[in-house]
Amino acid sequence: MELLKQRILRDGKYPSEGVLKVDSFINHQLDAQLIMSIGIEFARRFAYARATKILTIEASGIAPAVMTGYCMGVPVVFAKKAKPCTMDNPIESKVHSFTKNTDYSIMVNSEFLKPGDRVLCIDDFLAHGSAANALIDIIEQSGATLVGMGFVIEKAFQAGGKILRDKGIHVESLARIEELNKDHIKFCD
Amino acid sequence: MELLKQRILRDGKYPSEGVLKVDSFINHQLDAQLIMSIGIEFARRFAYARATKILTIEASGIAPAVMTGYCMGVPVVFAKKAKPCTMDNPIESKVHSFTKNTDYSIMVNSEFLKPGDRVLCIDDFLAHGSAANALIDIIEQSGATLVGMGFVIEKAFQAGGKILRDKGIHVESLARIEELNKDHIKFCD
Numbered sequence: 001m002e003l004l005k006q007r008i009l010r011d012g013k014y015p016s017e018g019v020l021k022v023d024s025f026i027n028h029q030l031d032a033q034l035i036m037s038i039g040i041e042f043a044r045r046f047a048y049a050r051a052t053k054i055l056t057i058e059a060s061g062i063a064p065a066v067m068t069g070y071c072m073g074v075p076v077v078f079a080k081k082a083k084p085c086t087m088d089n090p091i092e093s094k095v096h097s098f099t100k101n102t103d104y105s106i107m108v109n110s111e112f113l114k115p116g117d118r119v120l121c122i123d124d125f126l127a128h129g130s131a132a133n134a135l136i137d138i139i140e141q142s143g144a145t146l147v148g149m150g151f152v153i154e155k156a157f158q159a160g161g162k163i164l165r166d167k168g169i170h171v172e173s174l175a176r177i178e179e180l181n182k183d184h185i186k187f188c189d
Numbered sequence: 190m191e192l193l194k195q196r197i198l199r200d201g202k203y204p205s206e207g208v209l210k211v212d213s214f215i216n217h218q219l220d221a222q223l224i225m226s227i228g229i230e231f232a233r234r235f236a237y238a239r240a241t242k243i244l245t246i247e248a249s250g251i252a253p254a255v256m257t258g259y260c261m262g263v264p265v266v267f268a269k270k271a272k273p274c275t276m277d278n279p280i281e282s283k284v285h286s287f288t289k290n291t292d293y294s295i296m297v298n299s300e301f302l303k304p305g306d307r308v309l310c311i312d313d314f315l316a317h318g319s320a321a322n323a324l325i326d327i328i329e330q331s332g333a334t335l336v337g338m339g340f341v342i343e344k345a346f347q348a349g350g351k352i353l354r355d356k357g358i359h360v361e362s363l364a365r366i367e368e369l370n371k372d373h374i375k376f377c378d
Contacts, residue, residue, distance in 0.1 A: 023276075023298065024300070024301070025264075028266065028267065028269065028276075028297075028298055028301065029264050029265070029266045029298075029301045030251075030255055030258065030264060030265040030266075030267070031264055032255050032256075032258035032259035032262075032263075032264065032265055033259065033262065035255060035259070036259050058247065058248035059247035059248040059251060059267065059269070062219075062248060062251040062252055062255075063251055063252070063255045063265075066219055066221050066224060066251075066252045066255065066256070067221075067255070067259075069219065069221035070221040070222065070224070070225050070256075073221075073222065074221075075214075075218050075219060075220055075221065076218065076219040076221055076252075077217065077218045077219075078217065078219070078248065080217065080248070087212075087217075108217075109212065109217055109218075111213070112213070112217065112218045
């Protein structure tokens with residue numbers, strides 16, 4: 001997605017090897033117009049998939065997921081990172097955060113993912129694939145069917161994308177980064 | 190907003206006094222079409238305010254805030270609940286959660302709220318006003334100007350709305366609830 005790549009080149013920061021900060025337009029401050037363009041693009045790429053539900057993780061996944069849900073006309077469920085006192089019957093899975101070097105649980109109320117649902121996962125980043133694998137685990141536990149996974153940015157030099165594609169999952173990343181060093185970024189073709 | 194009130198009547202749950210669960214369409218599963226209607230309505234009510242930025246809190250505030258930002262053509266900043274290792278120069282404030290009976294900090298990178306910014310706050314719920322007051326505190330620390338506060342749902346039987354309006358803040362709540370008991374809800378006129 002050319003608009004996104006240009007924006008990463010203009011406003012992204014890469015302070016050290018492997019680190020990309022997009023907090024001025026994707027995951028702290030949001031450019032709502034760009035996020036809508038992202039939602040339109042995901043809706044176009046997964047139009048064939050007949051998704052009945054979009055699944056993401058709070059907090060950074062919510063904005064692209066809700067725009068995609070709006071464009072596709074399907075509800076969005078966001079997995080929560082801590083059990084709210086009001087959640088009954090959660091389906092849980094574990095995520096390892098490489099950035100913070102901690103494990104945390106994510107959970108979805110089983111009421112909102114059912115056998116028969118065709119689920120499209122949307123998230124901001126794909127790197128090692130830990131969060132993506134937790135979403136897949138939750139979908140499997142629910143009995144629903146995964147139909148695809150869309151990521152705003154993929155760090156293609158880390159293993160997540162290969163792991164998911166090797167499982168036969170249709171993965172779409174709007175900006176795939178091949179190299180990321182201090183003050184240097186290179187996208188895949 | 191009639192569409193929202195009808196949806197609360199149809200799909201909201203009020204299991205005990207003062208508790209309203211809207212997790213099937215607002216804050217766990219999201220009806221993206223409804224959230225867009227909410228964004229359009231906030232944009233209409235605050236069109237006069239010449240906001241340059243929208244401020245909300247992760248996670249439930251993000252979806253209505255990003256739709257409002259899209260409709261108004263302004264960027265959205267969401268306050269984070271824990272300090273990510275990548276945030277420099279945070280502006281912090283404290284929120285008391287009555288639901289969970291805990292205090293937590295929220296923070297915004299000072300880069301994204303500047304003197305000269307005209308800030309519209311958007312959040313899902315207004316109850317005691319603790320989160321709202323923390324957002325006001327952050328705006329004051331940043332030197333920006335608060336131009337209004339929009340809430341999807343206001344529990345008008347709790348003190349937050351009165352506190353904010355008594356400060357002279359323009360508050361808009363799309364559904365104001367006067368009474369909320371087990372299996373009984375009444376909206377303000």
